[in-house]
Amino acid sequence: MSRLRTELGIISRTGWIVAAIVWVSFTFLMVLVGKPNDPPPPVRALMTIIVPIPLTVFALLVSYVNADARRRGMRHVMWTLLAVFVPNGIGIILYFILREPLITACPGCGQAVRGGFAFCPHCGAGLQKSCPQCHKLVEPGWSACAYCGARQ
């Protein structure tokens, strides 16, 4: 849950406001199109609240894609448009498949470095454990390098 909360934390205030506007306007729309006495009022009241929720979640997901693409140094405008306009949420699904690793700061020089690198491309500082022989990334728990077979 705390990870989800951290992830939701990157959604900008504008994103939350847009989602709130989506929810309020669709709730109003539901009230406006509701025919009197059909279905019975309690059911209608429940529908009025529940039906706009998927759209609100969609608005929040789009805001998340926007903020997340920006922090990963990806083309966030393009991805936001894809998330909104590709039908059935396929733009959003594509984003989660294709998104690049998080950008971190190099401990050596402080420059922004894409995640998944073994060495900093700016100063050469070691970012993650790498093989002493071929210098490729070694995952924790490996006792031999998966690329050249050198013992770790």
Ligand SMILES: [Zn+2]
């Ligand atoms: Zn560096």
Ligand SMILES: [Zn+2]
């Ligand atoms: Zn190796």
